[in-house]
Amino acid sequence: MSKINTIAIDFGHNVNFDIGAVGIRKEDELNKLVGETLIEKFRGAGINVVNCTPSNATSLYDSLNQRCIVANNSNADFFISIHHNAGGGEGAEVLCYDSGIAEEVGNIILSQLANIGIKDRGVKIRRDLFIINRTRMKAILVECAFVDSELDMSNYDYNKVSGAIFQGVCNKFGIGVNSDGIDNINTNSNGSEIGEVYHTVVNGESLSRMSNRYDVSMQRLVDMNDIKDKNLIFVGQKIRIK
Structure with missing residues (x-):
């Protein structure tokens, strides 16, 4: 698999009978x-996203099966x-069915999480x-981390x-987007940022969230973008953030 067009995202639990x-x-x-922020990032990169999280369930089996x-x-x-872990540990881990692509992606993700200070398990x-x-x-x-770990939760940034x-x-x-999902970044010859930085609005975003x-x-x-109504922005609109 060299390319992905559609990715399925599941917010673990988050439904009755599955807390x-x-x-x-x-x-x-x-x-x-x-999960919500991850969906925004993928959609901003032009990847189709399917949210697999059910709105309700009649049992744990039903919750998992619907997804x-x-x-x-x-x-x-x-x-x-x-998901997020519990039970007295710390750090992040990735679970997959077998080795191969899934394991490779998992190792890269854990390396990225380690870069922001979350232990690689x-x-x-x-x-x-x-x-x-x-x-x-x-x-x-x-x-992603342990919800009962003071270390993991003290500096947690979703x-x-x-x-x-x-x-x-x-x-x-x-996929050719940087880690923040920001586009239109101008750089000089040594790679440092210059000029203006823009974010392309995706569905569900607001100025408050940005x-x-x-x-x-x-x-x-509001001032940088000459926005008349701070509650009214549009999908596809480019918002200057820097």
């Missing part, structure tokens, strides 16, 4: 934050399930997990975590 771990932070909350059905009917090229082959067993495409389950996962997939499949993501005030975004 995640609770520690310093709630797993459901972090799974959703990382697999959506993924298997989507013609997705790759599947990522976002390695890729582990797990053939007993419903999600990565029942999905037809290559699949990984990413345990945008950096999703950026690391995104960059790992991009590196493997040659303000938090890029650490720039909403008023500055």
Whole structure:
């Protein structure tokens, strides 16, 4: 597999009968934050994304089965399930059904997560997990960090975590967007940034979210882009952030 057109994303748990771990932070909350931001990044890079997270379930089996059905009917090229661990450890690990492409992607993702300070616990082959067993495409389950670890949670940044996962997939499949999903960056001859930096709006984004993501005030975004109504931006609109 040298290229992907469609990727399936699953926010682990996040539904009745299937609730995640609770520690310093709630797993459901972090799974959703990382998953939503990851979807934005892939869509901003021109990759079709299918969200496989169900809105409700009648049992744990139903929750897991719904995710697999959506993924298997989507013609997705790759599947990522976002989770967070608990149980007294620290760091991130990636679970996959067998070696090969999924294991390679997992190792690259863990390397990217290590770059932002999250310990690399390695890729582990797990053939007993419903999600990565029942999905037809290559699949990984990413345990991003431990919700009950003071070390992992003290500096936890869901945008950096999703950026690391995104960059790992991009590196493997040659998707030409940098780790923040920013486009139109001008550089000089030695590679340092010059000039203006823009972000292309994708579905579901707001100026408030961009303000938090890029650490720039909403008023500055409004002023730089001559925005008349801060509550009205459009998909495909290029917003100057620097």
